[in-house]
Amino acid sequence: DTEVTQTPKHLVMGMTNKKSLKCEQHMGHRAMYWYKQKAKKPPELMFVYSYEKLSINESVPSRFSPECPNSSLLNLHLHALQPEDSALYLCASSQALFGLGTTYNEQFFGPGTRLTVL
Amino acid sequence: GENVEQHPSTLSVQEGDSAVIKCTYSDSASNYFPWYKQELGKRPQLIIDIRSNVGEKKDQRIAVTLNKTAKHFSLHITETQPEDSAVYFCAASNPISSGSARQLTFGSGTQLTVLP
Numbered sequence: 265d266t267e268v269t270q271t272p273k274h275l276v277m278g279m280t281n282k283k284s285l286k287c288e289q290h291m292g293h294r295a296m297y298w299y300k301q302k303a304k305k306p307p308e309l310m311f312v313y314s315y316e317k318l319s320i321n322e323s324v325p326s327r328f329s330p331e332c333p334n335s336s337l338l339n340l341h342l343h344a345l346q347p348e349d350s351a352l353y354l355c356a357s358s359q360a361l362f363g364l365g366t367t368y369n370e371q372f373f374g375p376g377t378r379l380t381v382l
Numbered sequence: 383g384e385n386v387e388q389h390p391s392t393l394s395v396q397e398g399d400s401a402v403i404k405c406t407y408s409d410s411a412s413n414y415f416p417w418y419k420q421e422l423g424k425r426p427q428l429i430i431d432i433r434s435n436v437g438e439k440k441d442q443r444i445a446v447t448l449n450k451t452a453k454h455f456s457l458h459i460t461e462t463q464p465e466d467s468a469v470y471f472c473a474a475s476n477p478i479s480s481g482s483a484r485q486l487t488f489g490s491g492t493q494l495t496v497l498p
Contacts, residue, residue, distance in 0.1 A: 295484070306471050306488035307426065320485065354425065358484060369484055370416065373425040 267291075268374035270355050276380045279345060285377045287338040287355030295360035296338040297371065298330060301352040307373075313338060314360050345381045352376040384409040386474050388489025396497050401459045403492045405472035408453065412474040414484065415448060415455045420491075421468045429470075430457070462496045469493050 268289045277283050287296065295314050299307035312320035313332040321330075327349075329341040338355055354376045358369035385408040395401050407415075413434035418426035432439045432446045432455065439446050443462075448455040459466055472489040 304469075304491070304493075306491050307486075309485060309487075312485065370428055370431065371484070371486060373418075373427070375425045 268355055268357055268372050270374035270377050272377060274378045276382065278382050282343045285340040285353055287374055288336055289357040290336055291357065293357035293359055294335055295358045296332060297356040298340055299354040299356065301354055307354055347381050350379055350381045352378055384412055384474050384487040386472060386487050386489040388472050388492060390492060391490065392493045394495045394497060395462050397462060397464060399462055401462055401494055403457045403470055405489050406454050407474040409476060411476045414475040416473050417446060417457050418471045419468045426471060464496050464498050467494055467496045
């Protein structure tokens, strides 16, 4: 299996709702990423997990809460979002060769969740 | 942190012509430079990448060149076809210090249109 899957494909939520985005990969990758992408813009890194530990939080507001319950799963919990949070949320994964020197690990992207906050 | 600039933002070419997209980066620690193609409504897909110990890499109609001294890298597409129409993103990558994940910094993207 060489794919990253994401559910749901589309999500519409109100500002008071709580929802979660899910990402899954079975490539044995130990690095997983959340990106936010607005229309006609590049992906912006939000969070990085390496070996199930959060290694990067790019100053993301606390209304976004990531979780990595195991090496194959990555969740993004959403609460009290704002309309400006509407975007495509992309998950990606890559190999993470801890302990080795330089690594060149291709990031594989999932299809994304199109989020609309009303 | 890393800063990647990408030009042009839009590029229209006739089918069969070549297309060139250029990027510059700021962080000399960056050592991996992937290029992604993103069609409308789809995920970014890696089309070619280059490592800092290589100056040029080619894969059929696609080639990438890297000038480490000038911190420039470029994507070259020859014999363009309508299905090459998409947004292309360059990126620069360096290891994340706390582990071995990699942080990608993307350029702003180039909308390539190949006219039949």
